[in-house]
Amino acid sequence: xxxxxxxxxxxxxxxxxxxxxxxxxxxxxxxxxxxxxxxxxxxxxxxxxxxxxxxxxxxxxxxxxxxxxxxxxxxxxxxxxxxxxxxxxxxxxxxxxxxxxxxxxxxxxxxxxxxxxxxxxxxxxxxxxxxxxxxxxxxxxxxxxxxxxxxxxxxx
Amino acid sequence: xxxxxxxxxxxxxxxxxxxxxxxxxxxxxxxxxxxxxxxxxxxxxxxxxxxxxxxxxxxxxxxxxxxxxxxxxxxxxxxxxxxxxxxxxxxxxxxxxxxxxxxxxxxxxxxxxxxxxxxxxxxxxxxxxxxxxxxxxxxxxxxxxxxxxxxxxxxx
DNA sequence: CATTTGGGGTTCCCTGAGGGAACTCTGAGT
DNA sequence: ACTCAGAGTTCCCTCAGGGAACCCCAAATG
Numbered sequence: 001x002x003x004x005x006x007x008x009x010x011x012x013x014x015x016x017x018x019x020x021x022x023x024x025x026x027x028x029x030x031x032x033x034x035x036x037x038x039x040x041x042x043x044x045x046x047x048x049x050x051x052x053x054x055x056x057x058x059x060x061x062x063x064x065x066x067x068x069x070x071x072x073x074x075x076x077x078x079x080x081x082x083x084x085x086x087x088x089x090x091x092x093x094x095x096x097x098x099x100x101x102x103x104x105x106x107x108x109x110x111x112x113x114x115x116x117x118x119x120x121x122x123x124x125x126x127x128x129x130x131x132x133x134x135x136x137x138x139x140x141x142x143x144x145x146x147x148x149x150x151x152x153x154x155x156x
Numbered sequence: 157x158x159x160x161x162x163x164x165x166x167x168x169x170x171x172x173x174x175x176x177x178x179x180x181x182x183x184x185x186x187x188x189x190x191x192x193x194x195x196x197x198x199x200x201x202x203x204x205x206x207x208x209x210x211x212x213x214x215x216x217x218x219x220x221x222x223x224x225x226x227x228x229x230x231x232x233x234x235x236x237x238x239x240x241x242x243x244x245x246x247x248x249x250x251x252x253x254x255x256x257x258x259x260x261x262x263x264x265x266x267x268x269x270x271x272x273x274x275x276x277x278x279x280x281x282x283x284x285x286x287x288x289x290x291x292x293x294x295x296x297x298x299x300x301x302x303x304x305x306x307x308x309x310x311x312x
Numbered sequence: 313c314a315t316t317t318g319g320g321g322t323t324c325c326c327t328g329a330g331g332g333a334a335c336t337c338t339g340a341g342t
Numbered sequence: 343a344c345t346c347a348g349a350g351t352t353c354c355c356t357c358a359g360g361g362a363a364c365c366c367c368a369a370a371t372g
Binding site for chain 1 (some may be wrong): 161166167168169170171173177182183186190204233237244245246247248250253254257258259260264265266268269270272273279280282284288291292293294295296298300301303304305
Binding site for chain 4 (some may be wrong): 327
């Protein structure tokens, strides 16, 4: 948990960070996305402290990104993505694209993604929801929205 | 800085987090994206500790995401996005989309984005780079890539 | 010349979150 | 009765974030 409360800010980036901004949270989400759904699996895969993993899973469940499901009569649980969580994976996919391009180096990307719809190895592309053309940092003008803060000091 | 070194992992998400995973870094990037380029501006806008802001800016410059430019004969500097940094803003734009949808509540989104190409208020959409169809968490199969770790324990 | 101002940081101390390892609890299996 | 495996808890230690005060430099001001 960051010391400063991001959830209160009138900024969707800050609010999103309040959900997955803590260290390890995005990697926990990734593991669950690719099918590692159990506590010990995730702990072993990431090498995260059990204490911190407990806290992160609880936080993600609390925010409706994960659901905890029993899979046995014994007290055994697995964590699965909710709809809200699956949409959050969009953020991870874009991080993958950036990391693959700028940080992978000689070895190339650690993981490839085959798109079910077309069968090709593909990356994600950002497009405008209105016209379908590419939409990136310099392609937009930022305007205050209905939920803007009283004093427009903060953007996003 | 997280205690565990994410940069060493064979995972583009972890590597990306090594660049912007620390608390505040995405918000610093956002401020610079929307035109707040100076130390005191960013510090005042975010309410971040000066010490931490110094460290974050240095880290982002070191990783080639920002550039520090003198703008006066006096020792005055502003921070601007590099190409690498502008592409990283893609991640922020997707976070905005998710936060707007799931966390904005009654008030609506704090900020709107007008797409220069079409002039409409728009969101970003994730599309397949190969076929142009939507591409989200469940639309892909994850395969080991050329830069995969020896033991395929880690995905992403 | 001495002083003020303002940007851009440093330094200091305090608290609390992450790391690591050991411990616990529960309900099978044998 | 004993062991085992999954899923956490508990405890201690260190180091990173918060906050406030301090510093340095160059120009403007009196």
